[in-house]
């Protein structure tokens with residue numbers, strides 16, 4: 457059974473149905489998933505078939521070739537994973553906006569209960585709200601997101617306050633791991649009649665997605681691009697050929713980092729010219745890999761258990777877990793900073809807006825709103841990496857070509873947008889749009905809290921300066937002094953990137 461604090465039940469008095477449906481919209485995987493585990497347990501308990509629908513809608517602002525390819529590559533892995541089980545797995549890709557308008561409702565009419573991933577931002581949040589408001593079936597929303605569940609009494613205002621909470625409640629979180637392989641529980645489940653699935657799609661006027669389409673997208677270069685061209689999405693944001701989506705790629709990214717690079721994480725993470733961080737954020741964002749899997753493997757490899765914790769439980773960042781420094785540094789990111797963002801966004805509805813920034817930060821930024829800016833750039837100039845600053849331009853080109861920005865430079869990237877726009881509200885809008893459009897890990901809770909951090913969220917006041925007020929300031933010159941950036945700038949120079957971009 458999954459922990460009760462990961463589950464929220466709605467519409468309990470809805471009429472009974474003929475199957476359990478798992479609407480997979482954020483934990484897009486077949487392992488280490490509270491959502492999938494709960495759906496299988498429910499199907500066993502009610503002796504009903506289980507249908508997993510992994511849907512990809514396009515009626516949202518940032519549907520593009522890049523994110524679609526990544527998700528569809530994951531569908532291929534999921535298809536294989538469910539093949540030998542009694543569970544029916546249906547990948548569905550919408551081809552034009554609102555084509556699948558009635559699909560969710562039809563499945564709700566047939567479902568005895570629908571399990572839906574709980575995800576605190578963007579489309580997945582909206583889908584859960586819609587499903588609940590239709591009131592056609594019992595709904596179980598399940599939180600498979602982080603080590604610390606979303607169900608907390610309050611949103612934490614600093615990483616330190618979440619660390620303190622974590623130190624005092626660690627026993628509870630350690631008891632909340634999902635099963636590594638929930639598919640083992642599926643043995644003996646009745647199988648859903650395939651002709652009924654076809655009927656449900658037909659009743660809702662939605663064409664089923666042919667397997668061949670998914671297969672084509674997973675083929676690199678021209679075959680994939682040709683297949684994508686039939687979708688009414690933004691084709692100007694190209695797939696990132698070197699970063700394949702899906703659980704298989706997510707797992708190999710994780711194992712490579714775990715075996716080869718975790719031990720250098722503390723030293724290399726901030727070095728733009730070294731591949732020092734894990735590169736896991738797109739896989740974590742789309743749920744192709746679970747943070748619980750990553751943590752379980754770290755704990756196992758280090759023979760770690762609760763007895764190794766070094767008191768006092770006072771919220772300090774290092775020296776508490778009783779693990780090597782590089783492991784503790786990584787845990788602080790994947791647990792504390794990641795969950796801080798998820799919990800914040802689940803509690804604060806307007807998490808993507810300037811109004812969600814703490815009052816002191818809004819006040820100081822407003823006081824400096826009329827300060828002369830050294831430069832002002834338009835959205836297009838930012839998007840096309842046309843500023844005077846070669847390091848900033850390189851970071852923006854990395855975002856456009858690779859779908860990510862180096863860890864440390866992402867902070868600098870944001871700070872300079874704050875400095876070079878007419879107001880902090882405009883800066884926030886530009887950052888959200890650039891990140892949501894181009895980043896593989898965009899549209900995530902950590903998108904909005906990362907950008908919020910640039911404007912003072914979760915931070916403290918610093919020495920007052922023009923434009924920034926008391927918000928922490930960063931400069932390209934000091935970054936260049938602290939870290940090696942020459943090769944990075946060369947790699948992401950205009951001529952090099954044009955070659956990469958036009959190849960795709």
Ligand SMILES: Cc1cc2nc3c(=O)[nH]c(=O)nc-3n(C[C@H](O)[C@H](O)[C@H](O)COP(=O)(O)OP(=O)(O)OC[C@H]3O[C@@H](n4cnc5c(N)ncnc54)[C@H](O)[C@@H]3O)c2cc1C
Nearest residue numbers: 733734735736737789790793794863870897898902903906
């Ligand atoms: C302006 C700005 C925008 C950002 N936008 C996003 C975004 O769209 N999506 C996103 O996932 N993260 C975002 N971040 C947070 C952070 O930059 C990325 O999570 C990190 O760079 C991802 O690289 P990695 O997987 O190699 O990280 P690693 O250093 O290997 O860390 C492992 C995991 O820990 C989590 N993590 C690491 N750093 C942070 C952080 N500062 N805040 C929250 N979680 C963290 C991520 O899930 C990451 O995958 C943003 C930060 C800033 C300053």
